[in-house]
Amino acid sequence: xxxxxxxxxxxxxxxxxxxxxxxxxxxxxxxxxxxxxxxxxxxxxxxxxxxxxxxxxxxxxxxxxxxxxxxxxxxxxxxxxxxxxxxxxxxxxxxxxxxxxxxxxxxxxxxxxxxxxxxxxxxxxxxxxxxxxxxxxxxxxxxxxxxxxxxxxxxxxxxxxxxxxxxxxxxxxxxxxxxxxxxxxxxxxxxxxxxxxxxxxxxxxxxxxxxxxxxxxxxxxxxxxxxxxxxxxxxxxxxxxxxxxxxxxxxxxxxxxxxxxxxx
Amino acid sequence: xxxxxxxxxxxxxxxxxxxxxxxxxxxxxxxxxxxxxxxxxxxxxxxxxxxxxxxxxxxxxxxxxxxxxxxxxxxxxxxxxxxxxxxxxxxxxxxxxxxxxxxxxxxxxxxxxxxxxxxxxxxxxxxxxxxxxxxxxxxxxxxxxxxxxxxxxxxxxxxxxxxxxxxxxxxxxxxxxxxxxxxxxxxxxxxxxxxxxxxxxxxxxxxxxxxxxxxxxxxxxxxxxxxxxxxxxxxxxxxxxxxxxxxxxxxxxxxxxxxxxxxxxxxxxxxxxxxxxxxxxxxxxxxxxxxxxxxxxxxxxxxxxxxxxxxxxxxxxxxxxxxxxxxxxxxxxxxxxxxxxxxxxxxxxxxxxxxxxxxxxxxxxxxxxxxxxxxxxxxxxxxxxxxxxxxxxxxxxxxxxxxxxxxxxxxxxxxxxxxxxxxxxxxxxxxxxxxxxxxxxxxxxxxxxxxxxxxxxxxxxxxxxxxxxxxxxxxxxxxxxxxxxxxxxxxxxxxxxxxxxxxxxxxxxxxxxxxxxxxxxxxxxxxxxxxxxxxxxxxxxxxxxxxxxxxxxxxxxxxxxxxxxxxxxxxxxxxxxxxxxxxxxxxxxxxxxxxxxxxxxxxxxxxxxxxxxxxxxxxxxxxxxxxxxxxxxxxxxxxxxxxxxxxxxxxxxxxxxxxxxxxxxxxxxxxxxxxxxxxxxxxxxxxxxxxxxxxxxxxxxxxxxxxxxxxxxxxxxxxxxxxxx
Numbered sequence: 001x002x003x004x005x006x007x008x009x010x011x012x013x014x015x016x017x018x019x020x021x022x023x024x025x026x027x028x029x030x031x032x033x034x035x036x037x038x039x040x041x042x043x044x045x046x047x048x049x050x051x052x053x054x055x056x057x058x059x060x061x062x063x064x065x066x067x068x069x070x071x072x073x074x075x076x077x078x079x080x081x082x083x084x085x086x087x088x089x090x091x092x093x094x095x096x097x098x099x100x101x102x103x104x105x106x107x108x109x110x111x112x113x114x115x116x117x118x119x120x121x122x123x124x125x126x127x128x129x130x131x132x133x134x135x136x137x138x139x140x141x142x143x144x145x146x147x148x149x150x151x152x153x154x155x156x157x158x159x160x161x162x163x164x165x166x167x168x169x170x171x172x173x174x175x176x177x178x179x180x181x182x183x184x185x186x187x188x189x190x191x192x193x194x195x196x197x198x199x200x201x202x203x204x205x206x207x208x209x210x211x212x213x214x215x216x217x218x219x220x221x222x223x224x225x226x227x228x229x230x231x232x233x234x235x236x237x238x239x240x241x242x243x244x245x246x247x248x249x250x251x252x253x254x255x256x257x258x259x260x261x262x263x264x
Numbered sequence: 265x266x267x268x269x270x271x272x273x274x275x276x277x278x279x280x281x282x283x284x285x286x287x288x289x290x291x292x293x294x295x296x297x298x299x300x301x302x303x304x305x306x307x308x309x310x311x312x313x314x315x316x317x318x319x320x321x322x323x324x325x326x327x328x329x330x331x332x333x334x335x336x337x338x339x340x341x342x343x344x345x346x347x348x349x350x351x352x353x354x355x356x357x358x359x360x361x362x363x364x365x366x367x368x369x370x371x372x373x374x375x376x377x378x379x380x381x382x383x384x385x386x387x388x389x390x391x392x393x394x395x396x397x398x399x400x401x402x403x404x405x406x407x408x409x410x411x412x413x414x415x416x417x418x419x420x421x422x423x424x425x426x427x428x429x430x431x432x433x434x435x436x437x438x439x440x441x442x443x444x445x446x447x448x449x450x451x452x453x454x455x456x457x458x459x460x461x462x463x464x465x466x467x468x469x470x471x472x473x474x475x476x477x478x479x480x481x482x483x484x485x486x487x488x489x490x491x492x493x494x495x496x497x498x499x500x501x502x503x504x505x506x507x508x509x510x511x512x513x514x515x516x517x518x519x520x521x522x523x524x525x526x527x528x529x530x531x532x533x534x535x536x537x538x539x540x541x542x543x544x545x546x547x548x549x550x551x552x553x554x555x556x557x558x559x560x561x562x563x564x565x566x567x568x569x570x571x572x573x574x575x576x577x578x579x580x581x582x583x584x585x586x587x588x589x590x591x592x593x594x595x596x597x598x599x600x601x602x603x604x605x606x607x608x609x610x611x612x613x614x615x616x617x618x619x620x621x622x623x624x625x626x627x628x629x630x631x632x633x634x635x636x637x638x639x640x641x642x643x644x645x646x647x648x649x650x651x652x653x654x655x656x657x658x659x660x661x662x663x664x665x666x667x668x669x670x671x672x673x674x675x676x677x678x679x680x681x682x683x684x685x686x687x688x689x690x691x692x693x694x695x696x697x698x699x700x701x702x703x704x705x706x707x708x709x710x711x712x713x714x715x716x717x718x719x720x721x722x723x724x725x726x727x728x729x730x731x732x733x734x735x736x737x738x739x740x741x742x743x744x745x746x747x748x749x750x751x752x753x754x755x756x757x758x759x760x761x762x763x764x765x766x767x768x769x770x771x772x773x774x775x776x777x778x779x780x781x782x783x784x785x786x787x788x789x790x791x792x793x794x795x796x797x798x799x800x801x802x803x804x805x806x807x808x809x810x811x812x813x814x815x816x817x818x819x820x821x822x823x824x825x826x827x828x829x830x831x832x833x834x835x836x837x838x839x840x841x842x843x844x845x846x847x848x849x850x851x852x853x854x855x856x857x858x859x860x861x862x863x864x865x866x867x868x869x870x871x872x873x874x875x876x877x878x879x880x881x882x883x884x885x886x887x888x889x890x891x892x893x894x895x896x897x898x899x900x901x902x903x904x905x906x907x908x909x910x911x912x913x914x915x916x917x918x919x920x921x922x923x924x925x926x927x928x929x930x931x932x933x934x935x936x937x938x939x940x941x942x943x944x945x946x947x948x949x950x951x952x953x954x955x956x957x958x959x960x961x962x963x964x965x966x967x968x969x970x971x972x973x974x975x976x977x978x979x980x981x982x983x984x985x986x987x988x989x
Contacts, residue, residue, distance in 0.1 A: 088512060100524045104510025105453060116840075120887070124846030126868040143511035156894040157870055174482070176475040187894045208396050210475050215561065219808055242589050243605055245561030252784045252807035263766060264753040264801035264814065 066127060077121055078135065081114045085139075108144030115139060115150035119157065128158045137164060141171035148180045156187050165191040169201050176210035185220050199229045203236050206246055218249035225257040321451045324441030331366075331428050337543055338364040338377045340423045343434035344441065350464035351671035352433035355425060357693070358565070359466055361552055363425040363433070378543035381422050383551035385413065388467065391559050392474050407496030408481065414535040415477065415504060418527075419448045422540065424466050435464050447473030461673040467558040473507075480506035480514070489515035497535065504531045554622065563606060563669055563691075566622040574629035581619030583608055587627040590637055593618075598634035602643065604783045610643040612695050641780050644690065648698050650721045652687045654780040654805065655738040655787070658702065658715070659684050659728035666711035670701035675711050676856070679704060682984075684732040688805050689785055703805070705735055707834070707905045710809070736820075737811055738787055738802070739775055744818035745789060747771045747800070753814060755798035759788040764798040767791075772818050773800075789815060826873055826891065827903050829863045832973065833875060833888075834904040841884040845874040850882040858904050858973040859886075860948040860955075866891065873897055879974055881951035906977060909943045909957060915970070915983040916940050923966040927956040932966045935959075940986065941968075948973070955979060 066074065084107065087093035094110060096102035115135075122132050132154065139151035148171070155164050165188070172184055188198050202224060205217045225233065234254055240247035324330060327344035334340070346352045355363070361380040365373050389412040390405050400408075416422050419438075424446040426434040435445060442450050444463030449472060451458055458464075462472040484502035485493045493499070505516035508527050517528035541547070550570060557565030571578045579594035583605070586592060590601035593611045600611055612618060645653045652658050660679035667674055670691040679685065688710065689703035697717040702725065703710055716724035730740050739745050747753050752768040759779050767773070776797070777790030785805035791798065803811035812823070827833045835857045841850045845865055853859070859877040866873050871891035876883070889897035909915055917939045923932045927947055935941065941959040948955050953973035958965065971978035 097523055099450075100509045100527060101453075104512055120846045123868060123872050123887075153896065153899075156896055157872075157890065174479065176479050183896075183899065186896070190894055208398065210478075211392070211395070211471050211559070211561075212475065222808060222810075241556065241560050243557065243560065243562060243585075247560075248604075248783065249807040252804065255784070256804060256808070256810055259801055260749070262754065263751055264749070264756075 064127075066125070070125065074118075074121060074131075077114070077118045078131075081111065081118060081135065084111050084114060104144075108142075108146055111139075111142070111144065112146035112150045115147065115154060119150065119154045122154075123157055133158055133161065133164060137167040140167050145177040145180055148175075148177065149183060152180070152183050152187055160190045162194070165194045166197070169194065169197050172201055173204070174209075176213060178210070178212040178216040181205070181213045181216045182220055185217070185224065189223050195224075195226070195229065198224065199232060203232065206233075206236055206240065206250060214246045215249065218246040218253070221250065222253045222256060225253065227261070230254060230257055321442065321455065324437065325451055327437055327441045329428075329430055329432050329434075330437070330441075331426075331430065331434060333423070333426075335421065336374070337417075337421045337540065338374055338381070338423050339366070339426065340421045340436060340438065342437050342441065343423075343426050343428065344437045345432045346425070346435050346464050347432075348665075348674055349435070349444075349458065350461060350673060351667075353699075354671035355433055355464075358558075359425060359553070362466060363427050364423070365427045366429050367427065375543055375545065378422065378540065379545060379549050380551065381424075382413075382540065382544045382547065383549045384553055384555065385409075385416060385422075385470070386547075387551055387555040388470055388559060389474065391555055392471065392478070395559075396478055403494065403496070407500065410535065410538070411481070411496070411500035411503060412474070412477070413538070413540055414500065414531055415473070415507065416446055417534045417540060418504070418531045419443075420446050422446065424469070445469035449473070459673050459676065460668060464673070471559065477503055477507050480504075480511075483511075483514060487514045489518045497532075500535055501528060501532060504528065552621070557605075563672075565605075566608075566618065571620070571623060573623040573625040576629070578620070578623060579625070581616075583618050583622040584630075585622060585624040586630055586635070587624075588635075590635065592635070594633075598636060599630065601635055601637045602640055603637065604640065606691070607640040607643070607783075609692050609695070610638070610640065610647050613647045613692075613698070614643075617695050639781050640783065641785075644692060648692050648700065649718050651690060651692065651698075651700055652702065652715075652725070652727060654687055654689060654785050655740065655778055656687050657684050657728045657730050657733045658687055658704075658725040659732075660704075660713065660725055661723060664713040664715075664724060666704070666706055666709070666713055667701075668711055670712045671714070672712070675709065677707050677709075679706055679713050680980075684728040684734070686733055686735065686737055688737065705737065708902055736817055737805075737809075738778065738780075739789070739815065739817050740778055741775050743775045744772055745775055745791075745815050746818050746820070747773070748812070748814055748816055753800045755791070755793050755796060755800060757798055759786075759799050759801075761799065764796050765793060767793050767800060787811065787815075824903060826888065826897055827861050827864070827875065827901070829861055830908075831861050832858055832904040832906055832908070833861055833877075833901040834858050834906075835886075835901050836899060839886045839888075839900060841877070841879055841882055841886055843884050845872075845885045845887070847885070850884045851880055853877075853879045853886065857975070858906060858953070858977050860953045860973060864888075875901065878951065878953060906973075906979065908946045908948070908955060909983075909985045911943055911945055913943045914940050914986040915943060915957060915959070916986050917968075917983050918981060921968045921970075921982065923959070923961060923964065923968050925966050927954070927967045927969075929967070932964050933962070935961050935968065946970075957983075 083092070087107065093103060094106045096106050118135060122128050136151050136154035136158070139147050140155070142148055142151065152168070155168060158164065168184055168187060172181060175181060191198065202217050202221060206214050233250065237247055237250045237254065240250070324344065326348055328347065330342050330344045332341040333343060346355055362384055364377045386409055389409050393400050393405055393408045420436050423436040428434045437444060438448055439450070442452055444451060444458055446466065447469055449458060449463050449469065454462065457472065462468045480503040481499060483506070484490050484499040487502050490498040490502055501517040502514050505513045505528055509516050509524055516522050516524065519525060552567045554565035554567065566583050584592045584594055584599065585605065586599065586601070590603060591605040591608050592599040592601035593615050595615055600615070602608060602610060641653055644651055660681060660683055663678040663681045665674045665678050685704040685706070687702045688705065691701045691712065693699050699717050700715045700721060701712040702715050703712050714724065715721055747767050747769050750769050752766045755764045755767050756762060757764055759781055771793070773791040773793060775789050775791060779788040779790065779799065780786070781788065784807055787802040787804070788799045789802050791800055801814060803814040805811065835853060835855050838852050838855050840852050842848055843850055845867065857879065859879060862876040864873060864875055865885065870893045873888040873891055874885040875888050876885055887900065889900040891897060917935060917937055919937045921935050923935055924930060925932060927949060939961070941961050944958040944960065944965065946955065946957050947967070955970040955972065956967045957970050958967050969982065971982040
């Protein structure tokens with residue numbers, strides 16, 4: 001499935017740009033150069049708004065809409081992400097032949113950087129919409145862990161939505177990156193309405209998931225335990241190798257949950 | 265600029281480790297993670313070394329006493345000391361059968377080594393597959409094993425540990441030292457994973473490699489270049505292409521013009537020829553390593569052997585694993601047990617070394633016998649001379665490397681010589697020497713320090729007065745404590761005993777006794793409440809510490825929500841420094857950096873946090889995560905345990921220092937080394953977070969330089985804060 005993600009990216013960004021074109025005039029090359037700075041180390045950054053425009057000591061009020069200039073700036077950021085994500089179709093991927101894996105890793109790092117820039121843009125304006133949610137969802141199941149982390153971070157900034165929650169749960173199935181799972185388990189706490197699906201994900205991860213992901217799940221499961229699911233996890237632990245790290249951690253956290261329930 | 269303050273030298277149990285350059289470590293520790301970089305053995309060793317990778321590790325980084333080898337099984341070049349990545353004594357104790365001995369006749373040793381490694385690999389990879397896919401067919405298990413054998417051949421000719429002629433234990437380091445272990449995990453991409461032990465520990469190394477390989481193996485089913493799910497050769501080739509080249513390269517093996525086609529051809533050759541079988545006399549030879557135990561992450565696992573486990577005649581002297589979960593010795597017709605197999609050492613000290621390998625009898629066979637289960641805390645406390653138990657306080661006599669696990673990977677920092685710590689866990693190994701490790705909290709992180717053996721433990725740590733402990737996690741007798749949970753805590757007649765009363769949130773009580781029990785180091789406080797004596801549960805230490813969720817010292821405030829102006833933060837990941845929050849990029853500050861916080865900014869719906877800091881001459885803002893919604897601040901930066909001296913603290917000067925009218929101003933006088941001066945105020949300024957203290961000496965008030973924070977802290981070189989209680 002993950003190998004279809006490029007196709008999804010094309011569809012998502014095509015729809016975004018199609019929508020943009022209908023309301024925003026084409027951006028001139030000169031404007032593009034002015035609004036986006038390229039910094040060294042693959043860390044391009046937005047220049048707008050300037051330091052003088054920022055009121056650092058006061059909370060920014062959630063923005064209701066983006067100005068035309070901001071829409072243009074966002075389109076540039078989104079285009080940069082799209083171009084890089086689809087580079088295999090256009091034979092424009094960054095190349096590094098110093099090592100068999102170097103090209104893939106380079107592309108992943110650059111993509112993560114661009115997603116972070118995209119997130120910075122929205123965070124600074126405190127503006128999130130369906131487009132920013134769609135961009136985040138698109139990259140949740142990317143094979144590169146850095147890209148996944150950046151996508152989860154972007155999801156974390158937005159109000160919980162069923163679509164985001166489902167996308168995150170699906171992205172975590174069969175994952176083998178323990179750090180991504182740790183980050184995602186914090187985010188999933190915001191989706192109590194999806195707890196049955198989350199429980200299933202966690203149970204499967206514990207039973208037949210990646211070894212390191214299973215250990216991470218067992219260590220961080222306490223906030224996900226509740227009166228409805230604790231028995232199910234007790235059954236799960238009884239089926240695990242009894243002296244495994246995951247079994248010991250799960251057992252420990254179930255006991256802690258029971259103590260919390262009973263008042264110690 | 266003075267060099268870093270990291271004066272430790274760490275003694276392994278057998279050998280003295282070499283100095284580890286903390287400065288370099290910090291620079292290297294940018295965040296990088298993801299997948300395993302695979303390097304074809306020959307290409308790896310003879311290929312280019314100039315790679316623009318996330319971690320600019322130099323060639324042969326932390327590679328000591330490098331030796332060469334030969335292009336044959338078990339001994340490919342190069343190999344470097346296991347130290348400082350892991351503890352060689354641990355390797356020798358646990359993995360002796362799979363260490364290639366360079367000091368014996370080569371041909372016979374290769375035969376022995378291959379037999380052992382084949383048995384270990386065969387069981388390990390099958391265990392992994394069946395754990396992930398319990399319904400895997402026998403054909404798939406065999407194919408998976410063969411694919412992994414070929415992968416290990418392609419990577420390193422099945423090389424991992426070597427007992428070299430220089431007397432040091434080595435591990436393979438290919439590709440100019442960048443590739444670690446049998447599956448060649450590259451330090452340029454996976455530095456944090458290597459710090460966790462995924463390189464030196466043979467099972468961690470193999471598992472880490474299989475995590476990616478299995479993902480690719482499963483994805484290969486739907487790859488266009490794989491004709492069917494049971495075309496095992498195609499699946500193996502696709503899995504290897506991904507393993508070697510990345511997720512986008514699943515069909516690379518079909519392209520003879522690909523730059524890396526040679527790697528795919530090399531893998532296929534090995535898969536087809538199975539050359540390793542030339543060295544394996546018995547393909548079904550049983551491994552003596554407890555593969556399931558190591559694969560499930562246990563630190564120490566005894567050897568296994570095929571004996572009749574249900575025959576009581578085989579029980580005495582052995583480690584007996586009961587189906588009810590306990591690990592036991594069969595002594596005097598009864599089972600003497602502990603809950604955790606890791607604690608069997610206590611029973612071994614009491615009853616002598618095991619005389620056979622471990623066994624697991626059925627419940628029916630053991631049902632008729634008495635079973636005594638001992639708590640680890642009381643058992644070890646009584647059996648091990650000079651052991652400090654959980655809750656007690658120790659002084660670190662020297663700076664000692666803090667490791668993620670006992671004898672495991674160094675975490676990149678050390679305990680502070682002279683500082684008092686609370687013991688949070690203990691681990692003992694070796695019956696005679698009784699090597700001991702303590703879990704402590706340093707740098708806001710939990711880790712283990714080595715604390716000597718029965719004959720020299722006093723050189724490493726010593727008991728210290730509780731009154732000198734600053735970081736109290738487990739309050740002690742006479743302390744006043746406060747109940748934290750909103751619903752209160754139940755007072756019970758004994759730990760986990762009958763309910764007596766509920767003590768409400770906020771209630772303040774005097775501690776009469778402290779009891780630590782169980783495999784999680786659960787803490788109970790004996791208290792008096794409304795004329796009732798009883799015990800309160802106070803949280804656990806292991807598998808996720810919850811102590812502060814239950815009990816806090818009276819007067820203790822909950823931990824700071826986040827760093828504030830005047831605090832020092834340590835970055836948990838590399839973060840871009842920008843001119844304003846979300847503004848233009850100035851520089852990327854590497855993971856691990858210590859920075860003084862000039863100010864903070866919180867803005868936005870989710871309370872996005874920014875720290876104003878200076879790094880390498882740039883003053884700007886770092887994003888620090890969000891405080892609302894999903895709290896993410898710990899992913900970015902944490903409060904450093906290193907703090908500046910407060911007004912009124914005394915400084916013991918460790919070298920002559922110049923007192924000036926202002927920071928870097930006109931000279932007043934030189935204050936000699938060894939002098940104690942009282943701090944009036946502190947100032948942090950300059951490109952490298954230079955620290956100055958205003959002090960009074962011989963009637964003159966002025967500023968002294970006290971080191972800098974970046975690129976690595978040198979505060980310890982200049983002075984030591986003396987807290988006088």
